[in-house]
Amino acid sequence: MLRLGNPARRLRAALVVMAIVLSLFAGRLVQLQGFDSKVLQARAAEQRVRPETLPARRGSITDAGGHDLAVTVEAREIYVDPKDVDPDKRDLVATTLARELNKPKEEIAAALAKTTQRYIPLARDIEPPRAKRIMGFELKGVGMKETYRRLYPGGSLAGGLLGFVGVDGRGLEGLESAYDDILAGKDGKQSVELGANRQRIPMTRSQREAPVPGRNVRLTLDRDIQWAAEQALDRQVRATGARSGSVIVMDVRTGQIYAMANAPQANLNDWQSAPADDRANRAASEVFEPGSTNKVITAAAAMEAGVVTPDTVLRVPDHIQCADQQLKDAHPHKPEPLTFTGILAESSNVGTIMVSDKISSQQLYDMFRSFGFGARIGSGIPGEQAGLLPQWQTWSGSQRCTIAYGQGISVTALQMASVYQTIANGGVRMTPSIVAGTTDEHGAFVPSPAAKATRVISQTTADKIALMLEAVVGHEGTGEEASIEGYRVAGKTGTAMRYDEKCAGYCGYTATFVGFTPADQPRLMALAVIQDPKKDHYGGSVAAPVFKDVMTFALKSRKIPPTGTKAPAMVLRPSE
Incomplete structure (x- = not known):
């Protein structure tokens, strides 16, 4: 004779399995929202919130008559996000940037190959019109950041005395170094929330601490x-x-x-x-x-x-x-x-x-x-x-x-x-x-x-x-x-x-x-x-x-x- 299964027993077994599964989900939910919530929130913030340094404008060095011997002017930094560059267009991006930045194509290509990195500076101290032309090519993964560059109108005039600054804008030698605390000012800070496409998320809060510009130094030089x-x-x-x-x-x-x-x-x-x-x-x-x-x-x-x-x-x-x-x-x-x-x-x-x-x-x-x-x-x-x-x-x-x-x-x-x-x-x-x-x-x-x-x-x-x-x-x-x-x-x-x-x-x-x-x-x-x-x-x-x-x-x-x-x-x- 054909024996039929016990519906009640199957139902109880199914309920037990469902209870076990739901308890696992519940436990995981408790872990995520309870024990690990702060850690996960921090990781999400790291991925979503982008901190930026707002460089301070360095003070000028002038002669006794107020003529500029060392002055800071606006500049742009060109950078790439290799992960955001279309693999099929890497060669085009490398060729274009190498031409516009006067750099070897191989150097640009090597930077684009680092797809695990999201931010690689390629050139600093770029004049704003030149940077605007580069951004006009609308190359995906290529970005621009406002910054400053140090300019010496006299070229070598008083060179040994004035000294110079490094790529970070800090004085390395001469008066640029000796009076760095006065000239440098204080950099500001800014953080914004970005989405998956690296664009700012509307209506999100941002934090900003304005930079303090450097002070000027006047020399006795004529x-x-x-x-x-x-x-x-x-x-x-x-x-x-x-x-x-x-x-x-x-x-x-x-x-x-x-x-x-x-x-x-x-x-x-x-x-x-x-x-x-x-x-x-x-x-x-x-x-x-x-x-x-x-x-x-x-x-x-x-x-x-x-x-x-x-x-x-x-x-x-x-x-x-x-x-x-x-x-x-x-x-x-x-x-x-x-x-x-x-x-x-x-x-x-x-x-x-x-x-x-x-x-x-x-x-x-x-x-x-x-x-x-x-x-x-x-x-x-x-x-x-x-x-x-x-x-x-x-x-x-x-x-x-x-x-x-x-x-x-x-x-x-x-x-x-x-x-x-x-x-x-x-x-x-x-x-x-x-x-x-x-x-x-x-x-x-x-x-x-x-x-x-x-x-x-x-x-x-x-x-x-x-x-x-x-x-x-x-x-x-x-x-x-x-x-x-x-x-x-x-x-x-x-x-x-x-x-x-x-x-x-x-x-x-x-x-x-x-x-x-x-x-x-x-x-x-x-x-x-x-x-x-x-x-x-x-x-x-x-x-x-x-x-x-x-x-x-x-x-x-x-x-x-x-x-x-x-x-x-x-x-x-x-x-x-």
Whole structure:
């Protein structure tokens, strides 16, 4: 007989199975909505909410007249979402973007192949019109983001001083780095909700924190004088086959720097292509032996001690024995009577040593320190070096002599410029400054504190040295090529052997001229230093012409007239 199933039993079995299935669904629902809800919500938010950084506009760097030296302009970033690019059109997208962005097609294609990534930047600093043209192709998966780029209108103008920024917009070197906290501002933030097609979901909430723009920095530089200094320096570096050079122009009364030039120098709009040395501010960072420009410090020490006057006469041979070394003048000559003024005017090493013998090593060392040698002078200029001034107790017998005329110590161009600013300012050193001030959060200009004034030597000594330096630029001095028609010029030549690590010794020369004008009412001082010139090497013939060109331009630019006076007659060689 055929036995029929029990409907009640089948129904009970089905209900049991359904109960089990429903309990599994219920358990999963409890897990999802209860235990794992926060985790899942967070994952959904990650996929749906897109955070963005809103870059702050970087502040400008200007010269004293408000002319832009470094400015931020609008730009665009072009990016791709490889997952959103149609696989059949990858070649077209790669070809188009490679052409428009001036990049290898292979590089674009490699980015498009990374389909697990949703955001790959391809190019930054794109001009808005160019970016608009790219977006006009309507390439799916290609996007554009508003950003900024740093622009240097002068190209290489003041390049070593200004420095530059990196791809993230932060300062890397120079003033861009030193004042980054002021210039950079504060980036903002924004988050929006996007759908599956990466489009913003309407009516959803977004969070936005507005960026705070950076503040501006105004320098003491005069753009025109800076340009003239760079042009004159570059011409002479090329003409003499020199390795490099620096020029500084400074206001005697305030210590404000009107020009700080270097050659060769990087184009800041393409700084990545320049060697590291060409991106440096050599005027503050490169140390060298000053040579005869250093003799004014020996003169100041001896005159402050009261052991000599400008008219003191010494019988000067062309060589002298110092410990185990015989030291000589630049040119051979018979023993001759020279006043101290004549010794300085003719840049006699032997005569300077004879004067230095009248004071102690400690007196000479203390005068070097008073003028700022062996320490950073507090200018705030990035990269400033302290130079090298050995303790006087360690000086050897010959070093005691060579230091008196500028060999055996190391300084920067900035330190030496400060020495002559001090003499020109009646013996009062004004700490050199390069930043005139900054703007506050409201855009109002806030001037920098006044430069610190320090008396180094007496007014009387400074005035006497200034007169002696005029003789250097006279017909019998070594700096005649620095003379400027109609103006009284005081200054000093320097020719020093140059230490070079590459040859592990002295190779080549450093040629220098530094001075100020009008000599009787000083307003401007300038220094020109040429490193390792191959055609001629004397400061009077290599560096003095640069000083003359730059100072002549600066006098006209600052509208400084001649005083109309004449230098008094000074005796260099007394009659025997």
